[in-house]
Amino acid sequence: MSNKAPDAEKPENHERWIVSYADMLTLLFALFVVLYATGDPNVKKLQTVRFSIDQAFNVGVKNGENGASPVFDTGGGGIAPTIGEMKSRAMVDLSTKMNSFAASKGIDSKVQVKSDANSITITLADNLLFGSGSSALKPGSQEVLTQVAEALNALPNNIRIEGHTDNIPISNSEFSSNWELSGARAARVLRFLEEQGGLKPSRLSLAGYGETRPIADNTTSEGRALNRRADIVIIYPSQEELQRLLGSATPKGR
Numbered sequence: 001m002s003n004k005a006p007d008a009e010k011p012e013n014h015e016r017w018i019v020s021y022a023d024m025l026t027l028l029f030a031l032f033v034v035l036y037a038t039g040d041p042n043v044k045k046l047q048t049v050r051f052s053i054d055q056a057f058n059v060g061v062k063n064g065e066n067g068a069s070p071v072f073d074t075g076g077g078g079i080a081p082t083i084g085e086m087k088s089r090a091m092v093d094l095s096t097k098m099n100s101f102a103a104s105k106g107i108d109s110k111v112q113v114k115s116d117a118n119s120i121t122i123t124l125a126d127n128l129l130f131g132s133g134s135s136a137l138k139p140g141s142q143e144v145l146t147q148v149a150e151a152l153n154a155l156p157n158n159i160r161i162e163g164h165t166d167n168i169p170i171s172n173s174e175f176s177s178n179w180e181l182s183g184a185r186a187a188r189v190l191r192f193l194e195e196q197g198g199l200k201p202s203r204l205s206l207a208g209y210g211e212t213r214p215i216a217d218n219t220t221s222e223g224r225a226l227n228r229r230a231d232i233v234i235i236y237p238s239q240e241e242l243q244r245l246l247g248s249a250t251p252k253g254r
Helices: 017-039 043-057 059-063 083-105 141-153 178-195 221-227 239-249
Strands: 111-116 119-125 159-164 204-208 229-235
Touching (some): 083 111, 083 119, 141 178, 141 229
Parallel strands (some): 159 204
Antiparallel strands (some): 111 119, 119 229
């Protein structure tokens, strides 16, 4: 039997460090991509993503009154603000823009911006937009609505346009009641925001409330003037809406 020579010892691989070095470079590249992406964020896109995630996973119901998400809310250092913070910032921005515009046109008393738990509302006096008993836009009203549209296009929210009247009955050849008048005015504002203002139809809805939601005393002319208005409501998700989403997304038991 012939004796086989032992296998020659394999040479040591001196280039194994390249694998670790390549891994380190990959991680560094990923880190800089994340830093670049979050260094100058597109606020509108972040808000849209935030709403979608919060509604899909119902994190607002579980984690706080304002819809705080554990993904985004890191004690003020997250990549996107909470829904409550976004609403506060939008309120400041809208108030600044609309008040500045109204002051420059001398219509301060006819444009108001206010906020409540789940919305921000831009209120426009009816005589700023419409003639008495009419749903046709007055000359000059387009400039006001264009300013409103520019402000709304900077936000991802759905928008509801509401028409309101005072309690004085109307009956003319065009409208038989304040319901029809308020609805027609809301529809006219909606059409302008869509056709001239560039807002997507899927974001818009309308309601005509007639005289049923006064904000002032209808026994005075001043109060009735305040009640005749168009409200442009910027909608934020409520806890009830998030709970309904959770219920509809939960699979039924077998």
